[in-house]
Amino acid sequence: MKLSRMISVLAVIATVAVVAPACGSGGGQESTLAGSWDEIVAAANDEGSVTIYSNHAPANLEALKTAFESEYPGISLTYVRGTDSDLTPKVEVENQTGNGVADVHMTTDAGWIHRSLESGGYSVEVVAPAIDEPEYRAADGVLDDTFFVTSATSIGLAWNTANVPAGLASPEDLLDPRFDGKVGVVNPAGFPAVVHIYRRMDVDYGEGFVDRLAGVNPRIYGSAPAITQALASGEIWAAPGASMDVLAERDKGAPVDFALPANPIGIPFYSHVLAAAPNPNAGQVLADFMLTPAGQAALSENYIAALPGIAGTGVDGSEVVAQDIELADPETLETTAVEEYVASWEQRFVG
Incomplete structure (x- = not known):
């Protein structure tokens, strides 16, 4: 000691x-x-x-x-x-x-x-x-x-390997017009942690990324597991904020893969x-x-x-450890701040 x-x-x-x-x-x-x-x-x-x-x-x-x-x-x-x-x-x-x-x-x-x-x-x-x-x-x-x-758990880039055989190199790849209607996103309503993830996307994936993501008309799902299943079935081709559950599905033989971008966004477990x-x-x-x-x-x-x-x-391919995953700013997780962000997100993505 x-x-x-x-x-x-x-x-x-x-x-x-x-x-x-x-x-x-x-x-x-x-x-x-x-x-x-x-x-x-x-x-x-x-x-x-x-x-x-x-x-x-x-x-x-x-x-x-x-x-x-x-x-x-x-x-x-x-x-x-x-x-x-x-x-x-x-x-x-x-x-x-x-x-x-x-x-x-x-x-x-x-x-x-x-x-x-x-x-x-x-x-x-x-x-x-x-x-x-x-x-x-x-x-x-x-x-x-x-x-x-x-x-820690991290969200990352995920794709269906049959539809995107070359994979994804960066979040920007998802903004290609060929992905119009083929990207899956999670509705943040009821999930402060997902609100944190979207906020970080505009920092770590590039300013205005979430607005540009809305421009490819993504399909909206209620949870990360639903995204994983939609990727495995081919219902969607890719996702910018998939969970690491994709790795487990890949290991079971599903046609999916997963990668962390250069600036990963995630959620640490503290004890x-x-x-x-x-x-x-x-x-x-x-x-x-x-x-x-x-x-x-x-x-x-x-x-x-x-x-x-x-x-x-x-x-x-990543050397990220849990200490590299930032703990969310508590002010952005206050009830009012979360509700305001969800309303803004739904206006952009749902209309």
Whole structure:
């Protein structure tokens, strides 16, 4: 463990000595985190279990459970999978009451991440040694010593290989008149994250890209999976904002392919160890494992990993890692801002 991380752990111990008599029965980490990393691991084994709330794909969470329990057979991992709107209220109630169930929480809700950082009290400092490994790039992946990026998904260029055998080299290719009526886009109504993606297109794909995209009369779909299926069937030929699910369909034999443009747009998954964690030491051990090569191979399969060179992750031909995917500006995700953008988008694309 690096000196800086050791100092952080010792600081927690010092805090315990001061505040322990005043601690209630909420089970917060401040009263129970062990000392050195070896002591934390030993205490985690004594706790015997750890729970994560996550909106990640079920297959990846199951793979994480298998890999973690193989590495730490004395600790049982339970994952509770749901949307951010399902899980965030649980985290808030557990924090308010001190009756914690989750030890680690993973989310893609940029607005909530920023709000929780401003208010404080939801997270504790993560002391996982894996964060100090140079390949993790903590300077780009850790927020206020608490939230740490663990994975990411990215939208990209996708096409039907029968209709577009040469593939797509850049977003500009989609504006060719031959794609008129053959491009698929997602309606952003009800999806703040999709609003973020369209906003970024006008930055990363070129100023005015969304307006020009409307000019090729794209077909409108209700979700990214619907785009993937339309590509596989040949109903549409290409999409500028397809999800990485296209890779899974390609691997199953569908006539589709996928590439990240030079400036990829995506959504990072951030995790944090909760202040109300009933198993605070096991929470730290899970946080550490998620950032190891074995943890990343499980958690980020068919996603973008937080470490380079992890087999089964990322996109062929791209060296992008999760730390390269920007967290959305929370101001653009406020309800009024989202509603205004959706109305403008629908006027351009629906008429």
